Amino acid sequence: IGDNLPREVGDIGFPIVVHPKDPDTVSVFPMDGTSVWPRTSPGGRPAAFKSSNGGKTWKRLARGFPKEHGYFTTLRQGFVCDQHDPVGLYLGLSSGEVWASADEGDSWRQIAQHLPYILCVEAV
Structure with a gap:
C-alpha cells in the first residue's frame, strides 16, 4: 500500500486507519527517523495522508496542524477513526495532545492537551 506514498512521508513506519465503510479509503500518519528523535513528523510538518483508491494516489491533509516545528x-494505536458520517479521525500524541478531524482528515x-503520554486512543 505504501509503494505510491510521496517520498516526504519518511521511512520509519506509521499508523494506518481503514475507513469503516470503504476499504479502499485509508489514512496514514507518517513519521520519520531523525538524528535526535526516533520517530517524528517528517520535517516537523505534521500531516495525515489519505488515499481513496487503495493506495494508488495520496493526498496530504495538514489544515489545522502546525506549519512548522x-x-x-x-504510536500505532494512537490513530483511529469513528463510525460517523463523515468519519472522524483522532490522533493521540506522546506529548499528551489529542487532535481530531470531523471531516475525514480535511x-x-x-x-x-497536557495529558500523560498517550499509548492509544479509542473512538466510540
Whole structure:
C-alpha cells in the first residue's frame, strides 16, 4: 500500500486507519527517523495522508496542524477513526495532545492537551 506514498512521508513506519465503510479509503500518519528523535513528523510538518483508491494516489491533509516545528510522535494505536458520517479521525500524541478531524482528515484541531503520554486512543 505504501509503494505510491510521496517520498516526504519518511521511512520509519506509521499508523494506518481503514475507513469503516470503504476499504479502499485509508489514512496514514507518517513519521520519520531523525538524528535526535526516533520517530517524528517528517520535517516537523505534521500531516495525515489519505488515499481513496487503495493506495494508488495520496493526498496530504495538514489544515489545522502546525506549519512548522510540529514534531509529533504517535504510536500505532494512537490513530483511529469513528463510525460517523463523515468519519472522524483522532490522533493521540506522546506529548499528551489529542487532535481530531470531523471531516475525514480535511481539517484538524487540537481537542486536548497536557495529558500523560498517550499509548492509544479509542473512538466510540
